[in-house]
Amino acid sequence: MPAYLLFLREAPVRDAAEMAIYGEMNRSNPRDPKLLPLSVYGAIEALEGEAPDGAVLLQFPTAEDARAWYESPAYQAAKVHRLKGADYRAMIIQGL
Known part of the structure; x- marks a missing residue:
């Protein structure tokens, strides 16, 4: 069953x-x-509501x-920089 990872940048x-x-870092990782x-x-x-x-x-x-x-080490290392750069929410959504 597919699943989706959604990242929402809350502000500029x-x-x-x-x-x-x-x-x-994301481009250089396999x-x-x-x-x-x-x-x-x-x-x-x-x-409905305000757009991210x-x-x-x-x-x-x-x-x-x-x-x-x-949760991979490669993404976790990159994630540190994303969180320093902007405010995000991330979620996994189960598909049908």
Whole structure:
């Protein structure tokens, strides 16, 4: 059953240098073959409530695969820079 990892950036980037480090670390890590990016900072049209500043939606075959990618040492090392650079929420959403 597919699962989705959703990142919501709550406000504009506060430290572009940290976000650049985060991006470079993600690009330099080997790409998980189970990860399928569905939307990466695409246009957002809020239908209810306030839209986040940005959103990333990643698909994985299972929630366990999503959690394994998120908890991997490589992503955890990059995550430090994302959290220094901007305010985010992250969640795993179980698909149908």
